Amino acid sequence: MPSKVYARFSVSYMQVLDEDGKVDSKLEPSVSDDELLKLYRVMLTSRRLDERMLKLQRQGRLGTLPVCVGQEAVSAAAALAMAEDDWFVGAYRELAGRVMRGEALVKPMMVYNGMEEGNMTEGMKNVTPVAIILASQIPHAVGIAYAIKIRGEKNAVVSFNGDGSTSEGDWHEALNFAATWQTPNVFVVQNNHWAISTPLSKQMHNRSIAQRGIAYDMESIQVDGNDPLAVYKATKEALDRAKKGEGPTLIEALTYRMLMHTTADDPKKYRKEDEVEEWVKRDPITRFRTYLGNKKLWNAKKDEALEAEIKGEIDAAVKEFESISKVRMDEPFDYIFGEKEEIIEEQRQEFLDDLRKDKEDA
Ligand SMILES: Cc1ncc(C[n+]2csc(CCOP(=O)(O)OP(=O)(O)O)c2C)c(N)n1
Numbered sequence: 001m002p003s004k005v006y007a008r009f010s011v012s013y014m015q016v017l018d019e020d021g022k023v024d025s026k027l028e029p030s031v032s033d034d035e036l037l038k039l040y041r042v043m044l045t046s047r048r049l050d051e052r053m054l055k056l057q058r059q060g061r062l063g064t065l066p067v068c069v070g071q072e073a074v075s076a077a078a079a080l081a082m083a084e085d086d087w088f089v090g091a092y093r094e095l096a097g098r099v100m101r102g103e104a105l106v107k108p109m110m111v112y113n114g115m116e117e118g119n120m121t122e123g124m125k126n127v128t129p130v131a132i133i134l135a136s137q138i139p140h141a142v143g144i145a146y147a148i149k150i151r152g153e154k155n156a157v158v159s160f161n162g163d164g165s166t167s168e169g170d171w172h173e174a175l176n177f178a179a180t181w182q183t184p185n186v187f188v189v190q191n192n193h194w195a196i197s198t199p200l201s202k203q204m205h206n207r208s209i210a211q212r213g214i215a216y217d218m219e220s221i222q223v224d225g226n227d228p229l230a231v232y233k234a235t236k237e238a239l240d241r242a243k244k245g246e247g248p249t250l251i252e253a254l255t256y257r258m259l260m261h262t263t264a265d266d267p268k269k270y271r272k273e274d275e276v277e278e279w280v281k282r283d284p285i286t287r288f289r290t291y292l293g294n295k296k297l298w299n300a301k302k303d304e305a306l307e308a309e310i311k312g313e314i315d316a317a318v319k320e321f322e323s324i325s326k327v328r329m330d331e332p333f334d335y336i337f338g339e340k341e342e343i344i345e346e347q348r349q350e351f352l353d354d355l356r357k358d359k360e361d362a
């Protein structure tokens with residue numbers, strides 16, 4: 001038996017709004033009515049945009065896309081807690097957070113139709129593009145934060161990745177660097193319990209992801225990720241600490257991917273419907289709507305009007321998307337080298353010939 005104990009740890013869990021939308025007034029963060037209403041609007045916009053993009057994809061009008069339904073509270077509430085100068089470094093499951101940062105609704109449709117212009121962030125400040133390569137954005141998030149620290153600036157970086165991504169080497173290297181150099185980072189992990197068809201229990205032995213942060217001696221907390229007030233409060237406190245020079249924080253947000261991983265898989269093949277039903281009861285949007293209703297800020301009539309407004313905005317975005325979505329399939333070949341190279345041009349021709357043949361066969 002060891003004679004000395006060098007470290008013991010515990011992981012705390014925070015919930016402010018329970019599953020029925022009842023608030024714990026001792027923990028309720030101070031958020032203005034306007035901000036609460038904005039949070040609701042953004043989460044609902046993200047939900048409706050996801051649903052519309054899914055339909056467009058099924059109709060062959062959009063490429064494949066990851067769907068964020070059920071996870072809206074995490075990135076929307078974290079983004080609400082951020083200042084404009086803070087950096088938002090996302091993966092691909094943060095549609096709501098991007099909308100909160102001011103992303104035009106046409107942009108995600110462009111991205112998921114292979115149009116690089118969709119990743120241009122004009123109109124938004126300090127937002128990095130969608131990152132599909134798992135955890136590749138986390139060293140970038142730490143690099144940005146390290147630069148902020150060296151320059152003595154006062155902003156911070158909030159990054160996002162999924163549960164599966166916390167088993168990537170890049171993620172661990174980045175967290176180790178952040179802890180060692182006490183960079184102003186807030187690492188939000190969206191633990192939606194699945195990495196495509198791999199459940200959490202098959203990709204790590206830890207009982208929580210938060211304890212992976214504790215291993216690096218970093219402030220780490222688990223929150224109910226379907227509770228926007230808990231996510232907001234944890235992010236705000238972590239940002240305050242980061243800006244005071246008190247180092248990075250890991251926030252593990254427990255949530256659930258209610259639909260497919262992307263439009264390319266069928267979750268019914270690998271998970272049980274009753275698990276999904278349990279999480280549907282914890283829907284962040286329904287829960288937040290009840291909270292707003294209890295505060296007399298919301299009612300069915302306002303909801304109806306908002307749904308109509310959002311539908312109008314999405315209709316306009318789809319119209320804009322369809323007027324510009326003439327994708328040239330061989331465009332990636334343009335960017336391999338600065339100059340045209342014979343071997344690349346041969347490959348381009350081969351690719352175009354294959355596409356034509358596929359079309360003829362179909
Ligand atoms: C480095 C790398 N390996 C594999 C993949 C393929 N891939 C895409 S998403 C995914 C699962 C990611 O799961 P998680 O991190 O939990 O995020 P979620 O999709 O659940 O939001 C995998 C394996 C990839 N994009 N990048």
Ligand SMILES: [Mg+2]
Pocket residue numbers: 162163164190191192193194195196
């Ligand atoms: Mg996941």
